[in-house]
Every structure is written in C-alpha cells, then in structure tokens.
Amino acid sequence: MSGTQQNRHSVRGRIVDALRCxxxxxxxxxxxxxxxxxxxxxxxxxxxxxxxxxxxxxxxxxxxxxxxxxxxxxxxxxxxxxxxxxxxxxxxxxxxxxxxxxxxxxxxxxxxxxxxxxxxxxxxxxxxxxxxxxxxxxxxxxxxxxxxxxxxxxxxxxxxxxxxxxxxxxxxxxxxxxxxxxxxxxxxxxxxxxxxxxxxxxxxxxxxxxxxxxxxxxxxxxxxxxxxxxxxxxxxxxxxxxxxxxDTARFPCMRETVGSPLLAYGFGEPDGTDIDDVTGGGAEGSLFNAVRVDASCAGNPYIHLDGTTGAVYATKRFSAPQQFTIQAWFRAEKPQGKVMGFSSAAFGGSGSFDRHMYVGADGRLVFGVTNGSARVIQSTARVDDRQWHHAVGVMGSGGMQLWVDGVLQGQNTNARAAAYNGYWRVGLESLYGWPNRPVTHYFDGDIDSVAVWHTALDQSAIHSLWEHGR
Incomplete structure (x- = not known):
C-alpha cells in the first residue's frame, strides 16, 4: 500500500473514531x-x-x-x-x-x-x-x-x-x-x-x-x-x-381570584427574593430592593417599595397580549411611579413599554397602551392618599377601561396595542413620553395581589375581585 493510501486510511479511521466519540x-x-x-x-x-x-x-x-x-x-x-x-x-x-x-x-x-x-x-x-x-x-x-x-x-x-x-x-x-x-x-x-x-x-x-x-x-x-x-x-x-x-415560602397565602390568570403574585412568602406565581404557570418573580411586610394570611402580607430602587421582575417571557386585564392593590405615598406594566426587557431599560398603570404627577392613576401613540385613561380623583386602592385595567375587543375600587373611571374604543415580546414588571419602568408623567418612574408605597389575565374581564368579575378585597 502506498503512503498516500495509508494516509487516507489513517484519516478515515480518525474520522470514524471521532464520530464514535x-x-x-x-x-x-x-x-x-x-x-x-x-x-x-x-x-x-x-x-x-x-x-x-x-x-x-x-x-x-x-x-x-x-x-x-x-x-x-x-x-x-x-x-x-x-x-x-x-x-x-x-x-x-x-x-x-x-x-x-x-x-x-x-x-x-x-x-x-x-x-x-x-x-x-x-x-x-x-x-x-x-x-x-x-x-x-x-x-x-x-x-x-x-x-x-x-x-x-x-x-x-x-x-x-x-x-x-x-x-x-x-x-x-x-x-x-x-x-x-x-x-x-x-x-x-x-x-x-x-x-x-x-x-x-x-x-x-x-x-x-x-x-x-x-x-x-x-x-x-x-x-x-x-x-x-x-x-x-x-x-x-x-x-x-x-x-x-x-408563613412558609412553600405554601404562600394563595388568595382567591376569578377566571384563569396567567400570572398572580400574592407576596405571601416570608423571606428571600423569590416571588411565587400562585397560578402554577411558572412566571415566578424576583424582588429587587423591595421590603417584605410579613404577616399571616389574614394579616395580608405585601411588599413595600421605597420610591428610589425597589421593583419586582417577572422571569417568564410573554407575547404582548391584545386582550388583557391587569390588577393590583396599591397604597401610594407620593404621586410617582409605575404600579405595574409590560416591558420588552426583563431588567433595566426597555425599548418598548406599555400596558401599564402608574401614578401620575397630579396624583391620579393612569392606565395606558401604545397604539401609534399613547392611549390613556386617567382616574377621576387622586390616589396618592396613603389608602389601599384596587386598580384594574382592561383592554378587549370593545376598547379600554380603568376601574378603581370597583368604580369605572373611564373608557375608550382603542382595542389595539404595540406587538412585541416582553416581561411583566411591578414598581418600575420608564414613563418617558407618557401623559401626566411623574418626576420618577419608581413607585413609592405598598403593593399587593398583582395579577394578569390574557382575557378582558367583565364588570361582574371586576366587582367580584373588588368585593373580595386584598
């Protein structure tokens, strides 16, 4: 056998050995x-x-x-x-x-x-x-x-x-x-x-x-x-x-809800930075510089955000829904910051952000989406009164609605919003370019019972959520 043939056989053998490995x-x-x-x-x-x-x-x-x-x-x-x-x-x-x-x-x-x-x-x-x-x-x-x-x-x-x-x-x-x-x-x-x-x-x-x-x-x-x-x-x-x-992190206070939410945070875990998604859907969250206010389930545990650094980040990525309902109980200390919303990035600054509720510079609650421009509804009264409020924002085929404490604050016919993939956040995201923009994007106060549905809840369901309480 010539040297060339031996080399070919050697190369072929090495290839066979490599594939075998x-x-x-x-x-x-x-x-x-x-x-x-x-x-x-x-x-x-x-x-x-x-x-x-x-x-x-x-x-x-x-x-x-x-x-x-x-x-x-x-x-x-x-x-x-x-x-x-x-x-x-x-x-x-x-x-x-x-x-x-x-x-x-x-x-x-x-x-x-x-x-x-x-x-x-x-x-x-x-x-x-x-x-x-x-x-x-x-x-x-x-x-x-x-x-x-x-x-x-x-x-x-x-x-x-x-x-x-x-x-x-x-x-x-x-x-x-x-x-x-x-x-x-x-x-x-x-x-x-x-x-x-x-x-x-x-x-x-x-x-x-x-x-x-x-x-x-x-x-x-x-x-x-x-x-x-x-x-x-x-x-x-x-x-x-x-x-x-x-009060164990293994069995949080799983508060009652309606329908089938896609994500729900009850903040019933007694310690640590992990937040359980009590729907079982795997959209767990993570606390960042937020303070847990622990209590028994009857005492309604919640989180406190200091208005400068605190936030909750969800870990699961979703497609931005065209029909959705967002809910949160909140107690605002100052007229500033986002209660919750949707962002294209999991952490830090985002290129896209909407489907949110925030406390505006004049103390009113704002619910808005982006559809070419900002489409918003604002509450009729201030909500920065250090009292617990129940907020629900809805967008469906019939348009948008904002509810505060079981009362419809306003509605419009907008039924579309920007399409992108992203994450749900609590307490922080840019509000640059939005109406009634506060001096800071960080929420200052307490938040509890955050939930997201990829459906538009009706008036009966919203009243049920309000009547049940935190």
Missing part, C-alpha cells in the same frame, strides 16, 4: 438526563411523604375546585392549628359535614360561632354547610405539584395515562443505563484505549449489580407515586403556637 457523548447526555428525571421524581415523592413522619396530614387533590392555585394531582400537607388561628384566607383541610370520612380542601371565607365557612377558589358560591372547628384537620403549609397524579389515575381508571406513565418509566430506565459501557470502559473512545481484562471483568460485575438494582428502583418510583396519590395521612398531635409559624 461524539455518539458516545450523546449517549452520556441522554443517560444523565434520564437519571436526573428519575431522581427528581423520587425526591419530590420523598418531599411529599416526609411530613407524615412528623405527624402532618398529607392528601392528594382529587378535584379542580381550588384551581388555579391548587390543581388535581397536587399533594398538600396540612398541620393542625389552634382554633384561634383559623383565619380567613387560609386553605383548610376538613372532614366533610355530611361524610366525615371524606376530606375537603377549600379556603376559609368566614369564621363565626365556632365554625368555618369554606369555598373553593373555582366555585362561585361558598360550601353549603359550615364546618365546626373540631372537624378541621389542619391548614395547608406545603404543596408539591402533580406528584399525586398517578394515584389519581388509578382511582379514576385512567388507563391511557397509566400506560403512558409505565412506558415513560421504562424508556427512562433504559436510557438511564445506556451509558454503562462508556462509563465502565467497556466501549472506549479513541482517546480511552481498550480496557484491560481485569478492568473489563470488574466493569461487567458492576454492570450486573446495577441491573439488579434498576428494576427495584423503577418499581419504587412507580409504587411511591401510586401510594402518595391515594392520600397518605397520619394523625397530628402537636399544635402550632402562632399563626406566623405557618
């Missing part, structure tokens, strides 16, 4: 991803089940009466509290008055004469019968989403979903071990070299051991999901000393 990398990435998914599922089940060790009650949600805050398949942990700490706004697990063996997870809307009145967030009316406080099993302190779905599918006979689950577990299990030869040197890349006979023997032994453990591991994941889904529970004997003990 790249294929090995794909196998490793696939296997690591599968193991991560299985481990995450296992840890979620463990996180859902561990509270029973400490005497809490764990139950799986079987209906959609508490959506969007709590969904079918969510696993909720409840702990007992003293009757004096059963306050409005808490999510309570109770024994149903007509069927004591049945558990109901609804929100407390009234406490009177030794009984609590409940209502599911998705239900138009309160439950028919008040529940005596002695029938309250506990109040919710922890929610693990979706992990109870397999048990729910078993209970309801959802065969297609169960088949898909078993097949998915099988695929994940197979994928999780697909890199075993590469990890043990039984299938080397060009840079690895061939394994010695001793290494190969040890690798084969380890591989057999892993295969012996693989099936029990997958079975544990499946059985764990089914057991949790059936509503694991245990009696709880220790009381909670104060309502503040229940």
């Amino acid at each position: 790249r294929a090995g990398l794909v196998v490793v990435i696939t296997a690591v991803t599968a193991r991560t998914i299985l481990l995450t599922a296992g840890l979620l089940m463990l996180w859902a089940a561990v509270p029973t060790v400490f005497g809490a009650t764990v139950t799986t949600v079987q209906s959609g009466s508490m959506e969007p805050a709590i969904r079918v398949g969510d696993v909720v942990t409840a702990v007992t509290v003293d009757p004096g700490h059963l306050t409005e706004g808490r999510v309570a697990l109770v024994a149903a008055p007509d069927r004591p063996e049945r558990r109901v997870l609804h929100r407390i809307v009234d406490v009177e004469h030794g009984a609590v009145t409940l209502r599911g967030d998705a239900n138009p009316q309160p439950d028919a019968q008040p529940v005596p406080v002695e029938h309250v099993v506990g109040v919710g302190v922890l929610r693990v989403p979706w992990i109870g779905l397999p048990g729910t599918w078993v209970r309801t006979g959802a065969v297609p979903e169960l088949v898909v689950l078993v097949l998915a577990l099988g695929v994940l299990l197979r994928a999780s071990t697909s890199d075993r030869n590469l990890r043990r040197g039984m299938e080397p890349c060009v840079a690895c070299g061939a394994p010695s006979s001793g290494d190969l023997h040890r690798a084969q032994q380890a591989d057999r051991a892993r295969r012996h453990l693989a099936l029990p591991t997958a079975a544990a994941v499946l059985v764990g999901a089914l057991v949790i889904g059936t509503g694991v529970s245990a009696s709880f004997t220790a009381g909670v000393s104060t309502a503040a003990d229940l």
Whole structure:
C-alpha cells in the first residue's frame, strides 16, 4: 500500500473514531438526563411523604375546585392549628359535614360561632354547610405539584395515562443505563484505549449489580407515586403556637381570584427574593430592593417599595397580549411611579413599554397602551392618599377601561396595542413620553395581589375581585 493510501486510511479511521466519540457523548447526555428525571421524581415523592413522619396530614387533590392555585394531582400537607388561628384566607383541610370520612380542601371565607365557612377558589358560591372547628384537620403549609397524579389515575381508571406513565418509566430506565459501557470502559473512545481484562471483568460485575438494582428502583418510583396519590395521612398531635409559624415560602397565602390568570403574585412568602406565581404557570418573580411586610394570611402580607430602587421582575417571557386585564392593590405615598406594566426587557431599560398603570404627577392613576401613540385613561380623583386602592385595567375587543375600587373611571374604543415580546414588571419602568408623567418612574408605597389575565374581564368579575378585597 502506498503512503498516500495509508494516509487516507489513517484519516478515515480518525474520522470514524471521532464520530464514535461524539455518539458516545450523546449517549452520556441522554443517560444523565434520564437519571436526573428519575431522581427528581423520587425526591419530590420523598418531599411529599416526609411530613407524615412528623405527624402532618398529607392528601392528594382529587378535584379542580381550588384551581388555579391548587390543581388535581397536587399533594398538600396540612398541620393542625389552634382554633384561634383559623383565619380567613387560609386553605383548610376538613372532614366533610355530611361524610366525615371524606376530606375537603377549600379556603376559609368566614369564621363565626365556632365554625368555618369554606369555598373553593373555582366555585362561585361558598360550601353549603359550615364546618365546626373540631372537624378541621389542619391548614395547608406545603404543596408539591402533580406528584399525586398517578394515584389519581388509578382511582379514576385512567388507563391511557397509566400506560403512558409505565412506558415513560421504562424508556427512562433504559436510557438511564445506556451509558454503562462508556462509563465502565467497556466501549472506549479513541482517546480511552481498550480496557484491560481485569478492568473489563470488574466493569461487567458492576454492570450486573446495577441491573439488579434498576428494576427495584423503577418499581419504587412507580409504587411511591401510586401510594402518595391515594392520600397518605397520619394523625397530628402537636399544635402550632402562632399563626406566623405557618408563613412558609412553600405554601404562600394563595388568595382567591376569578377566571384563569396567567400570572398572580400574592407576596405571601416570608423571606428571600423569590416571588411565587400562585397560578402554577411558572412566571415566578424576583424582588429587587423591595421590603417584605410579613404577616399571616389574614394579616395580608405585601411588599413595600421605597420610591428610589425597589421593583419586582417577572422571569417568564410573554407575547404582548391584545386582550388583557391587569390588577393590583396599591397604597401610594407620593404621586410617582409605575404600579405595574409590560416591558420588552426583563431588567433595566426597555425599548418598548406599555400596558401599564402608574401614578401620575397630579396624583391620579393612569392606565395606558401604545397604539401609534399613547392611549390613556386617567382616574377621576387622586390616589396618592396613603389608602389601599384596587386598580384594574382592561383592554378587549370593545376598547379600554380603568376601574378603581370597583368604580369605572373611564373608557375608550382603542382595542389595539404595540406587538412585541416582553416581561411583566411591578414598581418600575420608564414613563418617558407618557401623559401626566411623574418626576420618577419608581413607585413609592405598598403593593399587593398583582395579577394578569390574557382575557378582558367583565364588570361582574371586576366587582367580584373588588368585593373580595386584598
């Protein structure tokens, strides 16, 4: 063979080895991803089940009466509290008055004469019968989403979903071990070299051991999901000393809302900079130089912005909606700053910004969008009076409306706004070029119960939000 032919064969061999190594990398990435998914599922089940060790009650949600805050398949942990700490706004697990063996997870809307009145967030009316406080099993302190779905599918006979689950577990299990030869040197890349006979023997032994453990591991994941889904529970004997003990970042004060909001911040987390999107839609927020004012759910926790640096930034990007409703409760200290709005950038300055409500230089609330130019509606009275106000801005096919404290402030026929992608913000964004522009874009005061719908709410829904309160 000539030197040229040998070189060609050498180059071809290196190319084959390189492709083989790249294929090995794909196998490793696939296997690591599968193991991560299985481990995450296992840890979620463990996180859902561990509270029973400490005497809490764990139950799986079987209906959609508490959506969007709590969904079918969510696993909720409840702990007992003293009757004096059963306050409005808490999510309570109770024994149903007509069927004591049945558990109901609804929100407390009234406490009177030794009984609590409940209502599911998705239900138009309160439950028919008040529940005596002695029938309250506990109040919710922890929610693990979706992990109870397999048990729910078993209970309801959802065969297609169960088949898909078993097949998915099988695929994940197979994928999780697909890199075993590469990890043990039984299938080397060009840079690895061939394994010695001793290494190969040890690798084969380890591989057999892993295969012996693989099936029990997958079975544990499946059985764990089914057991949790059936509503694991245990009696709880220790009381909670104060309502503040229940203010955990894992189970925020999920206030009632209407419809299906795309984003909702209740600011019920007791610490940290993370803000939970209580709709479960994944649009979590982040505090920047904002102060939490913590309280029990009945005390209505909120955030304070100092008018110079504070803001809340959402982390999920959306397409700017052409039909939408925005809501916020606010208490303004000064005539300045944006309450909430939509921006093309997640942080800092934005090239596009509208769909917002802000306190103008004259103390009136302004709601506006951009459609070639600013289209705005302004409140009839000042709102910088250090009192809580409920503000709702709506744009739909019939035009725009601004509502303050349940009263229509004004409307117009504009039904279009600028199209761009961006993020919802609270407390800050440029107002350059907008009517009644304040001296600073930073809001000074308190904000609570921020929500966004990508639909235009009607008068009845807006009145319901106002009447419910913060």
